[in-house]
Amino acid sequence: MNFCSQCGHPVHQAIPDGDDRLRDVCSFCGTIHYSNPVIVAGTLPVQGSRVLLCQRAIEPGYGLWTLPAGFMENGETTVEAALRETREEAGAQVQNAMLYTVLDIPRFNNVYMIFRSELEGDFSAGTESLDVALFDEKDIPWDQIAFETVRRTLKLFFEDRVHGHFPLHQDVIR
């Protein structure tokens, strides 16, 4: 950040009164500009023995496989964000979405929230996907998974499925 989004004057870094960390502070109007982690919401769509993955048509990870997920928007809930991303990226409807993994990535200031869900009916690649397909565990392209959050969520799902118990998993990716 170089300029104040309120008044357009330059900002400088300072620790405001009563605070304990550096913020971008406007040198003219004094507005303090905060920056906070962003939620990435998505789903793990399941149909029978198979899970749905999307092949990315955009960077980062062009050509690699991922779960449908993206930045949560203002005015929506975490579940609504996850379902919207699933519609947009996979052309898919899901139901019974249950929060399954909460994965912090402090290095990127992201918190992933992935909802295990039941895939309903058909699907088709959205503009951000090259392809969308269903995979049995043995066919998952483990060396072509786009993100560690996705890899971790898939691993946990196949482990939990053995016992049919799917507790919430919270972890940190360093």
Next chain:
Amino acid sequence: MNFCSQCGHPVHQAIPDGDDRLRDVCSFCGTIHYSNPVIVAGTLPVQGSRVLLCQRAIEPGYGLWTLPAGFMENGETTVEAALRETREEAGAQVQNAMLYTVLDIPRFNNVYMIFRSELEGDFSAGTESLDVALFDEKDIPWDQIAFETVRRTLKLFFEDRVHGHFPLHQDVIR
């Protein structure tokens, strides 16, 4: 937002190519400025039969009671944010923090994440608290609770405690 934080020129509202909602876009350099929900992380500190509450020394809700919680900062994890807020507002250390409630407030673009935890040792009011105290269920000041997220979390905790089972609760506050 009135001005571009990158170059200082005015922004206007527009739907960028490939997007489907209005964003603040710089009229000069074209930077698209996104705004996303913020996580409020906190704890429900438990000691024996009692829970810890903080009496707020700041608005909103000056003089009302709350759980220690606040905005998650860049570079930290959700648990780290919850523990930091607990130290800052209640002078308290907790352990075994387990994610307990995830409460969306889409009207305010907040997602509350409250961790049930065990209070360790002593506590004392931080600068944002007038007082910090332990309450048995019968003594909770229900008509002086600062936020619906806190009320909801406390209600769920006392209900779950009857059976000794504390699953994750996810809900939306409209």
